[in-house]
Amino acid sequence: MAVYTEVAFAEAAALLHALDLGDLTDLQGIKGGIENTNYFVTSERDGVTLQHVLTVFERLGFEQLPFYLHLMKHLAGKGIPVPDPAANANGDILHTIQGKPAAVVDRLRGHSELQPSVVHCEAVGEMLARMHLAGRDFELTQPNLRGLSWWNETVPVVLPFLDPDQASLIRSELAYQNHVAASPACVALPRGPIHADLFRDNVMFEDGELTGLFDFYFAGCDTFLFDLAVCLNDWCVRHSADSDDGAHDPARAQALLAAYQSVRPLTATERQLLPATLRAGAFRFWISRLWDLHLPREAAMLQAHDPSHFERVLRTRLQQAGTPAVLTSSQETCAAA
Ligand SMILES: Nc1ncnc2c1ncn2[C@@H]1O[C@H](COP(=O)(O)OP(=O)(O)OP(=O)(O)O)[C@@H](O)[C@H]1O
Numbered sequence: 001m002a003v004y005t006e007v008a009f010a011e012a013a014a015l016l017h018a019l020d021l022g023d024l025t026d027l028q029g030i031k032g033g034i035e036n037t038n039y040f041v042t043s044e045r046d047g048v049t050l051q052h053v054l055t056v057f058e059r060l061g062f063e064q065l066p067f068y069l070h071l072m073k074h075l076a077g078k079g080i081p082v083p084d085p086a087a088n089a090n091g092d093i094l095h096t097i098q099g100k101p102a103a104v105v106d107r108l109r110g111h112s113e114l115q116p117s118v119v120h121c122e123a124v125g126e127m128l129a130r131m132h133l134a135g136r137d138f139e140l141t142q143p144n145l146r147g148l149s150w151w152n153e154t155v156p157v158v159l160p161f162l163d164p165d166q167a168s169l170i171r172s173e174l175a176y177q178n179h180v181a182a183s184p185a186c187v188a189l190p191r192g193p194i195h196a197d198l199f200r201d202n203v204m205f206e207d208g209e210l211t212g213l214f215d216f217y218f219a220g221c222d223t224f225l226f227d228l229a230v231c232l233n234d235w236c237v238r239h240s241a242d243s244d245d246g247a248h249d250p251a252r253a254q255a256l257l258a259a260y261q262s263v264r265p266l267t268a269t270e271r272q273l274l275p276a277t278l279r280a281g282a283f284r285f286w287i288s289r290l291w292d293l294h295l296p297r298e299a300a301m302l303q304a305h306d307p308s309h310f311e312r313v314l315r316t317r318l319q320q321a322g323t324p325a326v327l328t329s330s331q332e333t334c335a336a337a
Pocket residue numbers: 002030032033034035036037038053083105106107108109201214215
């Protein structure tokens with residue numbers, strides 16, 4: 001259960017008062033998630049029932065959080081359905097619970113769609129592009145903290161846990177991604193604030209309608225293409241009941257990509273670099289899952305995700321056979337551009 005910090009009813013009630021969210025009536029620990037302590041909080045204000053989520057951050061510090069929370073506020077202000085952080089009378093949206101950073105955000109309606117159809121993929125593709133456009137004038141900057149620098153730091157840390165074949169793959173992919181990232185075409189890719197972790201469990205749907213994107217705590221400034229690749233690698237692969245090799249389901253991949261491009265068409269360079277970026281998207285989560293599994297942090301990681309899934313996805317992307325033609329206008333790599 002992902003409640004690492006027990007929050008007392010009176011403590012949560014005091015915070016809700018400070019945020020002018022009325023009287024707390026219910027406080028329920030949320031079992032899902034592995035990073036943070038989350039509670040559903042219900043309150044009454046002027047006869048109206050309000051529903052929020054209280055998060056106590058276990059990994060992130062006071063330094064990084066303003067970027068994520070202000071990005072959510074910025075996007076919410078532009079009509080993107082993301083949880084809006086609640087402010088106190090001073091306008092502060094980052095609060096403190098038991099010495100740890102905390103936030104109270106809107107509770108989204110609906111549930112995650114873990115077996116998405118073409119319609120769900122279209123909705124996500126369109127909303128991702130709208131989010132990218134809405135974030136372009138966001139004033140704060142923070143790098144993607146799970147980006148290239150972190151890969152270079154973390155690969156040597158996880159290498160001792162790999163067999164020789166895996167070690168060879170992780171080393172060669174790191175070299176390739178460093179090479180690609182240094183190329184002029186990659187440097188010139190459109191970029192801005194991205195979610196960077198928009199998996200199926202971070203999007204809500206109700207009655208088939210997308211009701212929100214959440215869990216912005218891996219967001220950062222990076223290429224829009226990387227965000228798109230992360231989505232294509234999670235939303236548009238064949239369901240694990242059929243196969244777990246990360247091969248794309250062509251209908252869903254084409255739907256997500258077309259919906260994205262109906263809002264923000266990809267540049268020629270982005271289309272050219274998509275295969276390399278799909279590899280980068282798989283590589284990032286293979287490394288982070290290895291790190292979570294082999295180097296668990298103090299705030300017990302109770303359910304580390306399976307790293308081998310993204311190792312298979314990366315191998316499939318390397319073979320390219322699993323990449324439908326719609327995703328590749330060219331077989332050339334970024335480095336060759
Ligand atoms: N704003 C929200 N609205 C509705 N439900 C939410 C919201 N935030 C979190 N939840 C619920 O809480 C669960 C856990 O949240 P989340 O996925 O953010 O966990 P985490 O531990 O912070 O992150 P991670 O997914 O990286 O482990 C979600 O699956 C969702 O059911």
